[in-house]
Amino acid sequence: MKALVYNGPGSPSWETIPDPTIEDPTDVIVRVDTTTICGTDLHILKGDVPSVKPGTVLGHEAVGTVAEVGSGVTSLVPGDRVIVSCITSCGSCQYCRRPMPSHCQAFGSTGWVLGNSINGTQAEYVRLPYGQNSTYKLPEGMTDSQALFLSDIFPTGFEMGVRYGRVTPGDIVAVVGVGPVGLAAVATAGLYGASKVIAVGRTRPRIDKALEMGASHGVSTKDPDWFETVMNLTDGLGVDVVIEAVGVPETLEQAFRLVRPGGHVANAGVHGTSFSLPIHDLWIQNITFTTGLVDTVTIPILIDLIKAGRIHPEVMGTHEFSMEDMMGAYDVFSNASKHNCLKTVITNS
Ligand SMILES: [Zn+2]
Ligand SMILES: [Zn+2]
DSSP: OEEEEEOSSSOOEEEEOOOOOOOSTTOEEEEEEEEOOOHHHHHHHTTOOTTSOTTEEOOOOEEEEEEEEOTTOOSOOTTOEEEEOSSOOOSSSTTTTTTOGGGOGGGSSOSOOBTTTBOOSSBSEEEETTTTTSEEEOOTTOOHHHHGGGTTHHHIIIIIIIITTTOOTTOEEEEEOOSHHHHHHHHHHGGGTOSEEEEEESSHHHHHHHHHTTOSEEEETTSTTHHHHHHHHTTTSOEEEEEEOSOSHHHHHHHHHHEEEEEEEEEOSOOOSOOOOOHHHHGGGTOEEEOOOOOOTTHHHHHHHHHTTSOOGGGGEEEEEEGGGHHHHHHHHHTHHHHTOSEEEEEOO
16 A cells, blocks of 8 residues: 655655554554644654654544454444544553543553554555544544544644633633644634634734634734734733643743633643743742643544534645645645645545
């Protein structure tokens, strides 16, 4: 089969490798019908994620069709269409039972193993360990592009941003960073009754996308008065819940500036460098701060919300490719702002 292989820091390659086979009774082999590229894949290509060894197939997001199941799989049969979770869950360890499968103990690290410590989804086929616990059946009538971003991006924005941020009715929510994860937080903050959802971004097309996806206000940090603009929207009090969705020190610092005393800062960004927490200013403000790796346990909720027409994840799929043009997809996604790209939709036709 063809697959996108990480060969060490630098360029990946689209090459032929052996098809995956059932190795354990709980394995499921899925034909990847639709996949996408995550910002995390770009971090891997820079060499920022040492757990990814050369020779690994990248990718942790997909919608596909079950091709083969191991002898221990009881709830999936070949032909079933599934959403692949970016988190692999054994279903029986202490973390999976909490349920907090982000820290599934089956692999000795976290539950994020696909396209990390084992081969991932940017390929024609993928082997999913504990396949029946790590996939969700695609409902009848739901398209691949509606469901694709439930593998990772939508649950990340919803769980790490909105749920960890403990948004409650009437809250003013600011989402700092309106890339895919930030937009998912924007699209789901209203579900818990936020009175205002302020999208804080840099470039206009993405801020406009946030307004399309549910933000009540859009503010660009290129505007020298951006901070005062946000404060004025809170009557000068500060923001109840600030969701950081970029993953760099500058935006985390902005989040701590915006939050009001007693408010929450929920970090949903993937950080690669350390950040000096200004604890001498923060302790007296009764602020709570959360971080985390997504569990994807809200995928069933998000499926229901798509079916009810309450969320529309597919609007994030700005660029379509066939799988043979995987390198073209990487080229566009690596230069996302130049191409005004949010997420790629890569189809195995
Ligand atoms: Zn991801
Ligand atoms: Zn587990």
